[in-house]
Amino acid sequence: MYDYIIIGGGIVGLAAAYALLEEEPGAGVVVLEKESHLASHQTGRNSGVIHSGIYYRPGSLKAFLTEKGRKSLAAFCDQHGVDYTICGKIIAARDEDELLQLRKLYERGRQNGLQPRYLSLEELAEREPYVSARHALLVPETGIVDYGEVAQALAAEIRRRGGDILIGQQAEQIQEAEQSVSVTTPDQTFTGRKLINCGGLQSDKIARMAGYHTDIRIVPFRGEYYTLAPEAEHKVSWLIYPVPDPAFPFLGVHFTRMSRGGVEAGPNAVLSFEREGYEKMAVKPADAWEHLRSPGLMKLASRYWKEGAREYVRSFSRQAFTAELQQLIPSLSADELVPGESGIRAQALQEDGTLMDDFFFITGSRSLHVLNAPSPAATASLEIGKTIARKVKG
Numbered sequence: 076m077y078d079y080i081i082i083g084g085g086i087v088g089l090a091a092a093y094a095l096l097e098e099e100p101g102a103g104v105v106v107l108e109k110e111s112h113l114a115s116h117q118t119g120r121n122s123g124v125i126h127s128g129i130y131y132r133p134g135s136l137k138a139f140l141t142e143k144g145r146k147s148l149a150a151f152c153d154q155h156g157v158d159y160t161i162c163g164k165i166i167a168a169r170d171e172d173e174l175l176q177l178r179k180l181y182e183r184g185r186q187n188g189l190q191p192r193y194l195s196l197e198e199l200a201e202r203e204p205y206v207s208a209r210h211a212l213l214v215p216e217t218g219i220v221d222y223g224e225v226a227q228a229l230a231a232e233i234r235r236r237g238g239d240i241l242i243g244q245q246a247e248q249i250q251e252a253e254q255s256v257s258v259t260t261p262d263q264t265f266t267g268r269k270l271i272n273c274g275g276l277q278s279d280k281i282a283r284m285a286g287y288h289t290d291i292r293i294v295p296f297r298g299e300y301y302t303l304a305p306e307a308e309h310k311v312s313w314l315i316y317p318v319p320d321p322a323f324p325f326l327g328v329h330f331t332r333m334s335r336g337g338v339e340a341g342p343n344a345v346l347s348f349e350r351e352g353y354e355k356m357a358v359k360p361a362d363a364w365e366h367l368r369s370p371g372l373m374k375l376a377s378r379y380w381k382e383g384a385r386e387y388v389r390s391f392s393r394q395a396f397t398a399e400l401q402q403l404i405p406s407l408s409a410d411e412l413v414p415g416e417s418g419i420r421a422q423a424l425q426e427d428g429t430l431m432d433d434f435f436f437i438t439g440s441r442s443l444h445v446l447n448a449p450s451p452a453a454t455a456s457l458e459i460g461k462t463i464a465r466k467v468k469g
């Protein structure tokens with residue numbers, strides 16, 4: 076019998092296993108991952124940004140764990156030879172309305188322990204010569220890393236400490252008993268003292284499988300990227316972001332110099348009709364049917380249909396996507412963009428149509444379910460792992 080069974084070999088599940096083995100050396104830990112390799116979903120398909128924490132409400136779990144998490148992540152990378160760069164990022168405001176938002180972000184950043192700084196237009200031109208903006212904020216604490224590499228380093232540490240990581244093991248049934256919990260995959264049944272659900276895009280379904288029915292549904296939002304053609308890469312030195320719309324949980328399309336090389340532009344945010352469907356036209360009837368039956372999604376759609384429609388236009392029209400990016404870099408042309416990868420965000424939605432902002436867990440009698448771990452959960456992963464370890468042990 077294992078002490079802890081973890082469902083999900085993304086960065087949150089791996090960080091939870093790592094934290095448990097750190098706090099309880101010799102504990103029996105197994106991570107079950109349904110795919111044939113780790114980090115196949117959100118962890119391996121994201122922007123690779125080490126977020127500073129400037130956006131998050133002071134006092135929220137997101138703000139707290141991101142502030143600590145980016146430091147623990149850098150220390151982990153130093154210790155395990157994972158490349159990362161704390162390069163800072165620019166948030167660019169185009170007009171006076173956006174300046175008001177930028178000022179709010181500046182205040183928020185200060186409250187969250189950061190040292191943001193307004194740049195003069197000369198300083199902006201020196202740092203990012205192709206950017207057009209009326210005002211710009213530099214957030215020096217932001218960085219870049221490849222989260223797939225972090226996940227591999229965590230996996231190596233878990234194995235070194237005696238933990239098991241089993242791929243191709245999809246949890247299909249969960250049974251909680253008084254003294255134990257069992258998880259059945261197509262091959263076998265695993266029994267443990269405690270279960271931790273870090274299933275990302277599937278986490279609400281896994282919670283229901285264990286008997287926990289909440290009003291929370293995971294809504295998949297696909298984010299599509301372009302990469303800059305090599306001859307245009309010089310137009311981006313590091314990271315360039317717009318001022319985000321405060322009504323949305325997403326940051327707006329931005330430019331990211333990637334840790335593994337190259338520059339990405341994106342992601343947009345379109346509702347996906349398949350939880351793990353990375354192609355534009357992907358539809359899984361069961362997932363689409365779930366959307367149609369979801370009162371929360373219907374409420375959200377009626378509130379934001381115009382913004383949603385604009386995202387779809389950008390998804391299908393390279394010209395529209397380029398026009399959005401040209402707000403930041405006017406000299407960028409459509410033929411300097413090469414279609415790139417996409418990723419799907421697991422965003423928790425409540426029945427009243429509210430998008431959950433903060434990280435969120437529910438605790439069962441022998442289980443803990445991570446029901447909302449959207450961005451910046453990769454940045455904060457090591458601290459989320461410690462939080463999970465404390466919660467399941469307590």
Ligand SMILES: Cc1cc2nc3c(=O)[nH]c(=O)nc-3n(C[C@H](O)[C@H](O)[C@H](O)COP(=O)(O)OP(=O)(O)OC[C@H]3O[C@@H](n4cnc5c(N)ncnc54)[C@H](O)[C@@H]3O)c2cc1C
Nearest residue numbers: 083085086087109117118121122124246275418449452454
């Ligand atoms: C487009 C995009 C951009 C982002 N950019 C950033 C960024 O720059 N910085 C940042 O900090 N965060 C970013 N994020 C967020 C970050 O990637 C996620 O918050 C983080 O990776 C979540 O990790 P996870 O382990 O919870 O989920 P995942 O990585 O999705 O892992 C969940 C795992 O559970 C497995 N699983 C599911 N069901 C089962 C089952 N039944 N049995 C066994 N295994 C199962 C899945 O196969 C998967 O491997 C971004 C996300 C996206 C999508």
